[in-house]
């Protein structure tokens with residue numbers, strides 16, 4: 001009997017290739033990604049990661065297991081304080097100060113939809129539903145980064161090699177192992193409908209990941225001003 005998380009990853013595989021072949025990642029590989037695309041991505045992603053750490057804090061409070069709480073605590077630190085290294089690589093690539101770039105960001109439409117998808121599941125359901133919506137965050141970046149390294153021999157001086165290697169790093173496998181332990185454990189007590197929701201949450205977030213990259217590539221914004 002396949003684990004729910006194995007079904008999730010199998011069904012989501014086609015979108016990894018689509019993201020890899022879309023403009024943002026191809027531009028990153030060619031190192032000709034525009035300054036506007038990088039600026040838009042960083043403005044949106046700085047807010048995305050801030051909210052991702054807030055959702056981890058919600059799950060930390062929901063958990064009654066100290067090992068789980070410490071996992072979420074470690075992830076909050078990673079997202080808030082360590083992932084900034086990947087952002088700074090992108091900031092260096094466009095030759096600007098990171099803190100200056102991310103000023104004045106907002107939840108652009110596709111990022112807004114993605115963030116609310118995760119919050120909705122954290123507030124309206126439980127930990128497994130929330131983690132199923134959050135798992136594509138590390139998983140998609142791992143899969144795309146490893147595909148780039150498998151298909152390209154990036155030169156030592158490639159300006160975005162650090163970004164690719166950061167997300168391809170083996171540490172992400174340990175993070176996903178923790179996610180999947182919780183998701184598969186909770187799924188055992190769920191109805192067919194409950195299990196379907198977990199899979200759908202994961203697949204929807206994989207599509208949100210694709211939309212997020214395309215949002216930055218096209219500098220997507222809300223049409224109407226406040």
Ligand SMILES: Cc1ncc(CO)c(N)n1
Nearest residue numbers: 045048137138141209212
């Ligand atoms: C939108 C998004 N997804 C995944 C990651 C990887 O952490 C990120 N930084 N941003």
